Amino acid sequence: MTQGAATPLPTPKERRRLRESRSLTQAQVATKVGVTRETVRSWESGRTTPRGRKAEAYARLLSELAQPAEPVEPAKTTAEPELVGAGAPATPARGNRRAPSPARPARRNAPRREPEPTDRPGTPPEAFDALYAHCAPYLVRQTYLLTGRRALARESVERAFQLAWERWPEVAVDPDPAGWVxxxxxxxAMSPWHRLRRAHRVPEAPPADPEDRKLLDALLSLPxxxxRTLLLYDGVGLNLPETAAETEASTPAAANRxxxxxxxxxxxxxxLTVPEELxxxxxxxxxxxxxxxxxxxxxRSGGEKRTRFWTRAAIAVTVLIVGATALTVxxxxxxxxxxxxxxAPISGVPPLTGPQHMTExxxxxxxxxxxxxxGGPQRLAPAAE
Structure with a gap:
């Protein structure tokens, strides 16, 4: 059964359900269609819509998945090295990237990419722990490149995961929980209020390698x-639309940045004029x-303690306001x-007069x-005649 380009595609939720019903990963679907894994993720989240030949190939694949057939065996894919952090595509298809120079080994000292899990943990703590183990080490290194401060990088990742655990029902159903965190x-990490902290005024110890120090100084000299845009695009490996969406900018603005x-x-x-070298x-x-x-x-325990503290503080402030209101009443x-x-002024009254200055x-x-x-006035006495 072949589905033409004019036939409407299923909803993004149905696309994801069809893929998961055959135990296929996004990378395997991307290989069959001829696109990147990030593109398939955008199609399933509804952020973008396939067009042209890619839409026809994607529609045919969904039609095959919708037919009652034997389960498709997942293709054996070799794990590729991770770029800088979790969420980077396996083979980024970008027109402005060139092959790495043969004189220099590509992706040296890069950690191995973990395969995408096909089964999800049952309980929320298990799912959170799996997400944390998969993303936290890479996010700490990414945040260090973004800020140049090791303690701030650890604190930022810890606060981000605490916020994710606090809003876990929202994060668990997000199409890209790693991108959310x-x-x-x-x-x-990029909040301007950190510069007011006392620890931020103390300079951070630079990397040991002089070349690493130059690169870090060059990164920190950027706005x-x-x-952030350079790290997401050339470091993490997001495509241009996803980079623009995460930085809350338009696609042309992200490209110019x-x-x-x-x-x-x-x-x-x-x-570092070549993007692959960078x-x-x-x-x-x-x-x-x-x-x-x-x-x-x-x-998780730190986030729960923090939530309990602020909850109690909010309750105490509420009780204080209620008490002050009751006392006022x-x-x-x-x-x-x-x-x-x-x-009001009264008219018609003569002005007050007083004694004037006396003359000589x-x-x-x-x-x-x-x-x-x-002595009193003199009495007048009649005279006898």
Whole structure:
């Protein structure tokens, strides 16, 4: 049965269900269709829609999976080395990447890529521990390249996984839980409030290798948005649309950031003009640092303690507000007391007058009157004639 390009594809949820019903991984479906694993993941999450010949091949594959047939045996794939962190495609199909130089071994000191698990753990703690064991070591190294600080890298990854455990029902159903945790770790690590901390004012010990120091200095000299975009695209290995989505930028803006970041790094390190060389050096720099993440049980218990603390603090503040409100109601007056009306000017009243300044003549007259009339007026007696 062949499904034409005009036939509508199943919903993203149905696409994923058909793939999982045959125990196929996203990498195996990508190999059959001829695309990358990240493209298949975007199709199943609904972020992008297949078009053209890829859509026809994908539709035919889904039609075959929908038919009641014998289960398809998973193809044996060889594990390829991981780039810098979890979530990188096995064979990134990009037009602007070249083959690595034969004079230099490609992907030296890179950890081995873990196969994608086909069965999911049953309980939430088991699923969280599996995600933590798969992503935490790579995320610590990525965050170190992003910040240049080892303690901040560990703290960022730990806080990101604590947030993931707090919102585990949301993270568990996310199409890309590793990307969810990575975005949370990057956001915490790049917060500008860290520069106000006392520990941030102390300079971090640089890498031992001089070449690694130059590369790290070149990365840290980039603006934070350019640094994050370059790390996601050339380090982790995300494609351009996914890089733009994770950095909350448009695809052209993400492309311009990658180009300008490459030019800035190549200006300081001329040996890294080729993207594959830059990718290899990022991998070597991340693998040279021994950054160990704490155990998943400690992260989960720490996150639960943190949640309990803030919950109790919120309850205490609520009780305090309720108590203050009750006290205010208790001591507030129960009747209304009108406010006195403001005064108004009255017209028609003569101004207040007082004694004026006395002249010299007035003073003499007053002195004379006081002297003559001190004994009283003289009586008039009739004279006899």
């Amino acid at each position: 990575r975005a949370a770790a990057y956001e915490y 934070p948005a350019y640094r 990658v180009l300008h970041a490459r030019e800035a790094v190549a200006e300081q390190l001329p040996d 990718h290899q050096r990022l991998t070597e720099l991340a693998g040279s640092e021994k950054l160990d993440a704490p155990r998943s049980t400690q992260v 208790r001591v507030a007056p129960t009747r209304y007391e009108p406010v006195p009306a403001p005064g 003549h007035d003073r003499k007259l007053r002195q004379r009157l006081r002297a003559e009339l001190s």
